[in-house]
Amino acid sequence: MNQSAKSYSPLQVALIGGAIATTAAVSVFGPAWTRCVRAALAFQDSPKAIVDQAWQVVNREYVDGKFNQQDWQATRQSLLSKDYTSREEAYTAIREALQKLGDPYTRFMDPKQYEALTNQTSGEVSGIGIRMELNEKTKRLTVVEAIENSPALKAGIKAGDEILAIDGKPTLKMKVDDASKLIRGKAGTPITLRLGRTGQNTFNLKLTRATIEVPTxxxxxxxxxxxxxxxxxxxxxxxxxxxxxxxxxxxxxxxxxxxxxxxxxxxxxxxxxxxxxxxxxxxxxxxxxxxxxxxxxxxxxxxxxxxxxxxxxxxxxxxxxxxxxxxxxxxxxxxxxxxxxxxxxxxxxxxxxxxxxxxxxxxxxxxxxxxxxxxxxxxxxxxxxxxxxxxxxxxxxxxxxxxxxxxxxxxxxxxxxxxxxxxxxxxxxxxxxxxxxxxxxxxxxxxxx
Structure with a gap:
């Protein structure tokens, strides 16, 4: 899988360890030391810390040691000289810095984008295990397939079933992506679908979400x-x-x-x-x-x-x-x-x-x-x-x-x-x-x- 472990610089690690001993250390090092530690901890939790962490990763690993002829050290000084009032501002600054490398594949992802990427490459989703589409003729969300070994298949959901409501929310005119967001959820949580099936009255079906291996x-x-x-x-x-x-x-x-x-x-x-x-x-x-x-x-x-x-x-x-x-x-x-x-x-x-x-x-x-x-x-x-x-x-x-x-x-x-x-x-x-x-x-x- 991808590298996903959170990494910290030696300074950050030292500060995390030092935070536990701050109270005991006050009498030894005095108020100045305490203010220094507090300032460092505030930096660690600030948007600026994310900016610096991103810079460090690129500085350490990027394939082009000349950074597309950019002064990468000066880029760091510029990034850290700014005050960021929100994470979104910090994210924008990171993206602008990465653009200087001229490499579209070196890119920053906000937490939702990163989660989407890791879910994709893991080959797993948490949901009920169906593929669905918006039927062009009926304009209704329709099941294309129930995935093997999924809660949907075990519950008897079939290709052609129409999804009329998700947990009581009607799906008429709902986009496939919006329906997917409602259907996906933490494994072990319940969900109720209102289904329409040819030759039968509409009916409710209760399922429990699970982690499912996506067929690729x-x-x-x-x-x-x-x-x-x-x-x-x-x-x-x-x-x-x-x-x-x-x-x-x-x-x-x-x-x-x-x-x-x-x-x-x-x-x-x-x-x-x-x-x-x-x-x-x-x-x-x-x-x-x-x-x-x-x-x-x-x-x-x-x-x-x-x-x-x-x-x-x-x-x-x-x-x-x-x-x-x-x-x-x-x-x-x-x-x-x-x-x-x-x-x-x-x-x-x-x-x-x-x-x-x-x-x-x-x-x-x-x-x-x-x-x-x-x-x-x-x-x-x-x-x-x-x-x-x-x-x-x-x-x-x-x-x-x-x-x-x-x-x-x-x-x-x-x-x-x-x-x-x-x-x-x-x-x-x-x-x-x-x-x-x-x-x-x-x-x-x-x-x-």
Whole structure:
């Protein structure tokens, strides 16, 4: 997961420890010492302390030691010379300072934004476990799916059920996001939904919220001509993505899939370690990724003979396949393990470490640049597919308006993948390919894209 432990400078730690002894120390050090300690403690609890903590994290970890040619020490002096009447003022000052770095990925998050990020990358939510949409015809909130092992599924909620009220609050004209905020809540707390179901009278259903693992991997076995194709779609690299991918591949292996299509289209990335673990499920040998830090030191990671299948593989990508998606795609392409089909990928080759600050806000800091196994820098360029298939605007609209067509013959990029597999024009994994790569350190668990 991301780095999330609250960190304090040595001065702050000393002050926290010293606060306990303040009363006893007065007779020894006198009123001047007491005033000094009180002033320091006031600083620790002030918005200015958050500003300084954010500056310290960037000063310590940012990938560019020249800070985009900015005088970072002078930036600190400027930040600390101001008085902040609210946390919002401090947050604005931090964001303005970070803009000088010219790096959109080094960014400040207020407590709500930081919580949203950590929830996303954890791959878990606290709620009842449904996916819902605003039905275009009825204009009502409608259940698309009840997630596996969720309170909703166990209570019998079905796709197509209309959510008419949440804890007595009518949902007519309510946005999906607003409904989600009402449904989510602390695990163990109760919630009552008013549901409408075809052929039945409306009814109330009481549920208890729980912590639910969000599905980020979906898979199915398709009969395509004489081939049994395992289709896997990976939406993001969350903390549960690797274990879900492992289950998907093993299930499709059991069902005798003799080829695979791995769909990374629209996947914005996620945790570095998840991309490494998933790459190892497809690769027995070869490099996966190399990262280079601020000092120019590099770390490399490679496959470790733990591949779950050596069957032919096609990877689908597009312009929204980014960062961790590009690490996986680059590893499979450079090792000639897969044929890459689709559009040019996004082109983000930077690694961030995420920190929680003392007041619950957060900071994502770029700490490294990464390269594909062959040493290619894809930043601002992306990965070129082996077979370029760009969707037309009408095709994009059709798939967006009818997601059930994704991963079918009505999906031009998927159809091309099947043609590649059917024609035998696919890559095979290298046999006993030597590699000088060294394992990436466990610090990868703290990194995010």
């Amino acid at each position: 991997v979906r898979h199915t076995l398709k009969q395509e001509g004489n081939r049994r194709v395992g289709y896997i779609r990976l939406r993001e690299f969350s903390a549960h993505a690797a274990e879900q991918m492992q289950r998907a591949i093993r299930d499709l292996n059991t069902k005798k899939a003799d080829a695979y299509v791995l769909d990374l289209r629209g996947n914005p990335g996620g945790l570095l370690q998840a991309s490494i673990e998933i790459a190892r499920m497809w690769l027995d040998n070869g490099g996966i990724v190399k990262t280079v830090n601020r000092q120019g030191g590099s770390e490399e990671t490679k496959a470790n003979r733990t591949a779950l299948t050596n069957r032919p593989l096609v990877v689908l990508v597009d312009g929204n396949s980014a960062s961790a998606s590009e690490i996986l795609t680059g590893a499979l392409k450079d090792n000639r393990r897969a044929v890459v089909v689709g559009g040019q990928t996004f082109g983000k080759a930077l690694v961030q470490s995420v920190h929680e600050l003392a007041d619950g806000s957060g900071l994502a800091v770029t700490i490294a640049h990464y390269y594909t196994p062959k040493g290619t820098d894809i930043n601002h360029k992306g990965i070129a597919p082996d077979i370029k298939v760009d969707l037309t605007e009408p095709q994009e609209r059709q798939l967006a308006s009818n997601p059930d067509l994704i991963g079918t013959r009505s999906d031009p990029q998927y159809a091309r993948a099947i043609a590649v597999l059917s024609g035998g024009n696919f890559a095979q994994p290298p046999v006993n390919r030597p590699s000088s790569s060294l394992p990436l350190s466990d610090r990868a668990n703290d990194l995010k894209f």
